[in-house]
Amino acid sequence: MTNTPSTSFTQGTEQQDQHRKEVRDMFDIVAPRYDIMNDVMSMGIHRLWKHSCVSMLAPQYGETVVDLAGGTGDLAAAFTKRGAKSIVCDPCVGMMSAGKQKKQPIQWVAAYGETLPFADNSIDALSIAFGLRNMSDPHTGLKEIHRVLKPQGRFLCLEFSEAAPWLKPLYDAYSLHVIPQLGAMIAGQKEAYQYLIQSIREFPNQQALASLMVECGFKNVGYRNLSFGIAAVHTGNK
Numbered sequence: 005m006t007n008t009p010s011t012s013f014t015q016g017t018e019q020q021d022q023h024r025k026e027v028r029d030m031f032d033i034v035a036p037r038y039d040i041m042n043d044v045m046s047m048g049i050h051r052l053w054k055h056s057c058v059s060m061l062a063p064q065y066g067e068t069v070v071d072l073a074g075g076t077g078d079l080a081a082a083f084t085k086r087g088a089k090s091i092v093c094d095p096c097v098g099m100m101s102a103g104k105q106k107k108q109p110i111q112w113v114a115a116y117g118e119t120l121p122f123a124d125n126s127i128d129a130l131s132i133a134f135g136l137r138n139m140s141d142p143h144t145g146l147k148e149i150h151r152v153l154k155p156q157g158r159f160l161c162l163e164f165s166e167a168a169p170w171l172k173p174l175y176d177a178y179s180l181h182v183i184p185q186l187g188a189m190i191a192g193q194k195e196a197y198q199y200l201i202q203s204i205r206e207f208p209n210q211q212a213l214a215s216l217m218v219e220c221g222f223k224n225v226g227y228r229n230l231s232f233g234i235a236a237v238h239t240g241n242k
């Protein structure tokens with residue numbers, strides 16, 4: 005891996021284009037080992053977090069639900085099981101190809117979150133899990149999500165966040181020292197997982213993300229910590 009993306013969220017347009025491409029290319033490289041790496045790295049806990057997200061977003065029969073940055077389709081598959089018409093939208097063809105092998109009835113759309121290929125007010129609910137952090141500018145991403153949701157449409161964001169102070173030293177040691185090693189051993193991509201950790205550290209914490217959502221037009225904004233704040237689920241409505 006030569007081009008490890010920078011994690012700066014305040015870049016000019018040309019740099020943002022470059023950042024988007026580098027992040028997408030990085031996920032293309034890790035795609036074949038992505039699911040197994042997720043299970044190992046989180047000790048399976050990401051599955052519980054995603055289970056909570058499905059209950060919180062509560063997809064209904066016949067609704068159109070987009071899982072943005074949907075990767076290999078975990079959340080979209082769960083939405084389909086609840087009767088929704090699920091769409092994974094992700095710029096990384098490699099991630100979606102790995103997901104397609106699971107043969108779930110999901111529609112796959114290749115696009116960046118910053119420029120969604122959906123009409124205004126057309127989507128009933130939209131989720132994004134561990135994806136907002138990868139965008140070149142989360143503010144642009146949130147505005148775009150707000151644009152495509154129907155009035156009252158539901159938004160849910162699952163993202164790594166700020167762990168409780170008592171847990172932080174242990175969590176920092178694990179993420180700084182263990183995760184890149186696991187990335188090297190399992191995915192052969194130490195730098196990609198170093199980027200992951202760096203992007204987590206630079207991403208807005210719970211309160212800051214909630215404020216950003218309000219700034220981008222969302223109502224009823226709230227969040228719930230998962231695993232003592234290692235991750236958080238933010239929700240809001242258009």
Ligand SMILES: C[S@@+](CC[C@H](N)C(=O)[O-])C[C@H]1O[C@@H](n2cnc3c(N)ncnc32)[C@H](O)[C@@H]1O
Nearest residue numbers: 031073074075096099116117133134135138139
């Ligand atoms: C950490 S993975 C998360 C995948 C899946 N949501 C999950 O929870 O397992 C991040 C995903 O974000 C996607 N991504 C990267 N840049 C993006 C962008 N600019 N807009 C939307 N998705 C992006 C990647 O291709 C990748 O599939």
